[in-house]
Structure formats: structure tokens, C-alpha cells
Amino acid sequence: KDQRTEIEIGAQEAPQNTSGILLPPELVYCYPNPIRGANARVRFFLGKSARIEITILNALGEIVDRMSLDNPTPLIDNELAWDTTDYASGLYICRVEARSQSQTEVRFIKAAIIR
Secondary structure (H helix, E strand, O other): OOOOOEEEEEEOOOOOOOOOOOOOHHHEEEEOOOEOOOEEEEEEEOOOOOEEEEEEEOOOOOEEEEEEEOOOOOOEEEEEEEEOOOOOOEEEEEEEEEEOOOOEEEEEEEEEEOO
């Protein structure tokens, strides 16, 4: 779980109604969902430069993984790979935090693993 992969997906125009929003909620998600294989991706769009930290919690609220990205590219979709090989079936919560110099925003997304 120590290897993290950042993938830039490509340029995309900023969403119309997200002016001033660092981490638009409709553009933060995990796929595939449900997760049936060994890998998933957490994708997010940033309104401006920010550091990303993703904390994965199990259904009991225990932290089971952490991922971070210091310099994702703003104004396009970015993603982090999540290796789910060692996880049991169940519901997981991904806490996605974006922190810029002037603001911090947090989004929560649900992910299900089915083995």
C-alpha cells in the first residue's frame, strides 16, 4: 500500500457553478464502485492549487489507509490509485481533504468492496 499512482486525466473546463469552490462535491468520487477487483481510483477536480489528503475509514470509523498528493494539477481531473487487495468486503468511507493556502474543504464518499 506504499505505492501511490497519480494520473492526470486531461483538461476539462471548470464546472459552471463551482466559482470559489476548491473541491466541487459532484466531482469527487471513487470508481469502480462497488470495487470487485484489487484496485480502485479516487478521482477529484480542484478549483485551484491545493494539497490532497485521502483518509480511508472502515465501517467502524477506524483509519485503514492514507494517501496524499502534494501538487495535483488544478482545473482538471486528477486521481489517486487505491490498492484494495488486503481489504475485506464491506463499506468504506473516503475522506478527501483539499488544503490550499487560503481554504480547506473536505468531502466524504462511500465505497463498497465486494469479494
